[in-house]
Amino acid sequence: MVELAREAVKRYPGKVYRGAKEIRGSLMIVDGVEDAGYDEVVRILGKDGKERFGRVLETSEGHAVVQILGDREGLETDTLVKFTGTTFKIRVSEDVLGRMFNGRFEPIDGLPPVVAGEEREISGEPMNPVARVYPYQFIQTGISVIDGMFSLIRGQKLPIFSVSGLPHNRVAAQLARQATVRGEGESFAVVFAGIGLRNTEAEFFIEQFRETGALERLVAILNLANDPAVERLMTPRIALTVAEYLAFDLGMHVLVIMSDMTNYCEALREISTARGEIPGRLGYPGYMYSDLATIYERAGIVKGKNGSITLFPILTMPGGDLRHPIPDLTGYITEGQIFLSRELSAQGIYPPVNVLPSLSRLMKSGIGKGKTREDHRYVADQLYDAYSRGVKARDLARIIGEVGLSKRMRNFLKFAEEFERKFVNQGFYENRSIEETLDLAWQVLSILPEEELVRIPKRLIEKYHPKYRRG
């Protein structure tokens, strides 16, 4: 127990308020406040001597609604409330590299806080659309199904849509380990935002980085499952503020991985409900689209700067339902999506990518002659086309039996199975170059009669088809 009156003088010079009118959920209402600023940071000192942080959600003359960050247990209405006069800021400098922080940007690696550097608002400022460079550089992830069919482009925001229990974190870790832009020795960094993760999941990521000796290029912002939910709202924003500094001040190519954005959305809903806002679909607030956009749109490349931010968020679809507001709104913002499928995973296929609904919208600008290989686009189209026919054949076979299929359909069915087993499937430590990926694609395509390869120009068939290459 502390003596609040004494603490007030000691800790908070200037004006400080004592006593809240009401504390409800994570909200605190303070009366008699003269000039709280919208969105400004509040320090709250309870009688237990613990200091917490809060944010002003609403302010009017003599009245402020404060969202309490962090643990609020043990708070009573008799508290000290200090309005700091500034919105939430963090200090960024080169010292952040290799460090780990919590969702309030306090170090959790036993090292001292970052004191050097500039203060930045974590909400960031909107990137001017005319300042953007349209992303165009192919990132080789070494994962065939991604490189071959849903290429990741530097500056893109490409999420994984998964379901709990699937190896999405492994895919992200493999991607982070293997991703390179070829022919470049430029400096890169990984910023990892763990949002509501279980301890083992967070440890898995850190361990992965330790293994590859890339720990000094990692910045981790970890909000664990037992950390306060409201801090989940700040975790991705802190991560992106760090990423913007690394990318646009230091010129690094930054890969930002966020897992699990579903926990972020749940926290958003929780706070919206506590505020008594009119709920949108399934109780998520109507502004969730705009809110998520202020996170995802921070990916990109800007003119006149060397670095870039590539965003690889992970979310688990509640109930595996892709129409659920979380994946739905995300898909409306991001530049494609990679779906994982329980069915493929059950067959032992890793990464279990559900090819048909997956998409990379920026792929077209980063592939082809001089970038990957001249046949890339056509091969991807052909794989897609043939696989979708194969899946259709498989569905049909379930009804009328495989013998009822025409010979042509049986060919496609066989192709689909080979495609899943040989092309999609690969090892967690297997790093395939784009040439290996495309050659592998040709191998599985050669199961089909050559006339079926209608999406590929004759010239390229004659150059890359195994039949001609052998001869």
Next chain:
Amino acid sequence: MSSERVGSIISISGPVVSAKGIPDIKIGEVVYVGEERLLGEVVRVARDHFVVQVYEDTGGVRPEEPVYASGKLLVAELGPGLMSSVFDGVQRPLNVILEKTGPFIRRGVKVNALPRDKKWEFKPTVKVGDKVSPGDVIGTVQETSMIEHRIMVPPGISGVVKEIHEGNFTVEDTVAVIETASGQVELNMIQEWPVRRPRPFAERLTSEVPLIIGQRVIDTFFPVAKGGAAAIPGGFGTGKTVTLHKVAMYSDSQVVIYIGCGERGNEIAEMLKEFPELIDPKSGKSIMERSIIIANTSNMPVSAREASIYMGITMAEYYRDQGYHVTLIADSTSRWAEALREISGRLGEMPVERGYPAYLPDRIAEFYERGGRVRALGSPEREGSVTVLGAVSPPGGDFNEPVTIHTLRFVGTMWALDPELAYRRHFPAINWLRSFSQYAEIVERWWVKNVAEDFPRYRAKALRLLTVSSEIEAIASVVGESALPDDQRLILLAAEILKEGFLRQTALTGVDVFCPPLKQYWLLKLMIDFFDRAYDLITRRVSVEEIVNLPEVYEMMRVKEDERDLDAVKELYQRVMAKLDSIAKRHGVVLEQTPMSG
């Protein structure tokens, strides 16, 4: 208003700010909020306070900061210099902001919509002593190589030209003096117009001419007339933006105004990369010369998203009044509706459906109503049009939701995007069974006159074939295709040729990116005549296998991409007909008259 009208802030909740202290404040009046003078508009007035929708981020703004009234409504600045610009939702040129604040947009920046220092060569079209009234063109300025900007007498001013100056002027210089009943009025090249109010015109005309887009599924089956309205609803990734970009790039519009409303920044970057490189075949100039882009992306303030739609349509009307055929594209109107919802919620209004305010249908109707083909006010006599195309992004891709439902009441065409087609990479993923066009019948007259007399017959036949085949497909998915009778298998084959060879069209590269009407007609004719004759053969006991295995079947699916363009289609037509004739001969069948090649 001489003395400054200043009030003070009572409370702040996101973009909604309450203030007091300006008793004569008006609904719609522009105010500047806080020390940083953030742009806002009054949306509600009460006896002792008023409520402002702020167009910039309000973080850190405090109660008791000042609010300055401007005495003006939210207006668009209209005049030379709009063309080729990129604006935010409240008409601030983003390139100027870039110079001022760097790659990130700082709030509180004040910039003019039109450049003040640039000189334009003004060529008068009236003389001293001429009588002029609103809408009359008094002179022209070559705004870009493609657009002659016609300077018009603003609404509300008529009289006799007292002075008119030829030469190089900035938009603020006086170019004419008009002697009106109430005294002399100096005219420069800027007009201001309140964005929420439609601009006047002389007369509404019916829309009869199609907007040619070069996408077959649209032009042939679900056209939109110049001056009409179309909606393109679809879940994420089904092709709204790609389709609308194609319209912006290839359609025969004279002016394109593209509003990126709450969508992605990289999509704007893509346009800015592609537009300058794309040369309009008719003028030989970059299409940027006829385009205006409004970019209020999803991470920019939500309230400015709401305004962006009105800014865009006001500019569209302004060029319409000059006598241009303008296409206004809004991607996505759902994000605009959501902005309405958010502001309404913060105002504490009672929501009706899914949180949307009761006035949502009215706002949607007002927006689409501002499209149309008109005779403009004033002389010389001019006709112009605004074609409105809106993307709709329904939650979960389910069209049964307020924005889609109300939009469909006010548009004449719907391009219904289908995720099933998109998953199969059949693009454009416009579902031919669910889409509609109320203009189809009217614009058919244009096709008859300009393309081919028998176009309507081919179109109708193709649509019927597609409908029938979808019924047969449903059966085939249960019994397997080989169990079907020959005539049904032929229908499936013909439909497959239509889907692959006609409906499917790449948006990426190659000759097929734009398909001119005559080529559309010939492709359709090829496929339908093939079907008719083959059907004839089958009813005379020729086996369908003989037809399915013809190499020409594959050719029909691919000929659209042939570099030789129309010639290739015509050449294939001759071969296909000859092939069917020879099959007929082999079986001793006499076919009905060979379809005429036109």
